[in-house]
Amino acid sequence: MTDEQRVAVVTGSNRGLGLALARRLAQQSIHVIVTARSEGAADRVAGDLAREGLPASGHQLDITDAASVARLMADVGYLHGRLDVLVNNAAIAIDRGQLAAAADMEKVRATLEANIMGTWRCCTAAVPEMKKNGYGRIVNITSHMGTFAHMGPGSVAYRVSKAGVNALTCILAAELHPEGILVNAASPGKVETRLAYGKANHSPQEAADSLAWLATLPEDGPTGCLFHGHDLLPW
Numbered sequence: 310m311t312d313e314q315r316v317a318v319v320t321g322s323n324r325g326l327g328l329a330l331a332r333r334l335a336q337q338s339i340h341v342i343v344t345a346r347s348e349g350a351a352d353r354v355a356g357d358l359a360r361e362g363l364p365a366s367g368h369q370l371d372i373t374d375a376a377s378v379a380r381l382m383a384d385v386g387y388l389h390g391r392l393d394v395l396v397n398n399a400a401i402a403i404d405r406g407q408l409a410a411a412a413d414m415e416k417v418r419a420t421l422e423a424n425i426m427g428t429w430r431c432c433t434a435a436v437p438e439m440k441k442n443g444y445g446r447i448v449n450i451t452s453h454m455g456t457f458a459h460m461g462p463g464s465v466a467y468r469v470s471k472a473g474v475n476a477l478t479c480i481l482a483a484e485l486h487p488e489g490i491l492v493n494a495a496s497p498g499k500v501e502t503r504l505a506y507g508k509a510n511h512s513p514q515e516a517a518d519s520l521a522w523l524a525t526l527p528e529d530g531p532t533g534c535l536f537h538g539h540d541l542l543p544w
């Protein structure tokens with residue numbers, strides 16, 4: 310790794326959109342830290358990318374576990390001395406069709422813990438490392454299901470969690486812009502992954518190709534915005 314090489318963490322990058330985003334960023338010569346709940350999975354996927362000639366290493370990460378998040382960021386600081394990009398991709402969708410008025414609160418709690426608290430926890434842990442260099446790009450992967458413009462019944466915990474991620478994105482963006490850290494949200498559309506519901510429109514690689522630009526925005530780039538590909542979406 311050269312002194313100039315940027316370093317990115319992609320959460321949940323052992324499969325699906327996260328893996329595609331990790332590959333896309335590594336193809337831009339960014340050193341990508343592939344993370345997964347299983348350390349073996351993170352190392353295996355990072356090894357696959359390295360065999361493709363891409364700069365990658367693996368690290369265990371469970372975003373619901375504060376100690377796991379702290380260990381990751383401490384190791385990033387120690388091994389790389391910098392963190393330029395955080396893509397908060399990891400999420401769960403476990404309450405398809407669930408109605409708000411009859412919700413299983415255990416599913417709600419688990420969803421909010423992973424999707425909002427996990428994303429938030431990773432941001433707070435990453436920001437000190439980014440502030441050291443006065444540079445950072447945070448991309449929160451959200452969903453059109455969390456936008457007020459598309460709100461409707463079903464999947465209530467997932468919808469509320471992504472609406473929370475959207476609010477967090479706006480607030481962090483306003484706080485961190487003066488520090489040189491740009492925070493945006495990205496909705497990938499319907500992507501062919503395990504999480505997808507119904508007919509998907511894109512492959513993970515197609516979605517990653519149109520969203521990865523948010524991870525390397527110039528200084529005067531947008532912040533606090535919601536994108537689908539290169540298009541601005543209404544919150």
Ligand SMILES: NC(=O)c1ccc[n+]([C@@H]2O[C@H](COP(=O)([O-])OP(=O)(O)OC[C@H]3O[C@@H](n4cnc5c(N)ncnc54)[C@H](OP(=O)(O)O)[C@@H]3O)[C@@H](O)[C@H]2O)c1
Pocket residue numbers: 320321322323324325326327345346347370371372373397398399400401423427450451452453496497498499500501502503504505506509
């Ligand atoms: N697919 C779609 O159509 C679609 C549409 C809109 C938005 N999205 C968003 O896109 C993002 C990626 O989803 P995907 O479609 O690629 O889903 P996916 O294939 O199910 O992948 C989800 C990833 O998140 C990881 N993960 C889940 N809980 C975690 C935790 N507690 N700690 C760390 N990692 C965890 C999973 O790890 P394990 O392998 O260990 O389970 C997996 O790597 C999500 O934010 C999702 O909400 C997807």
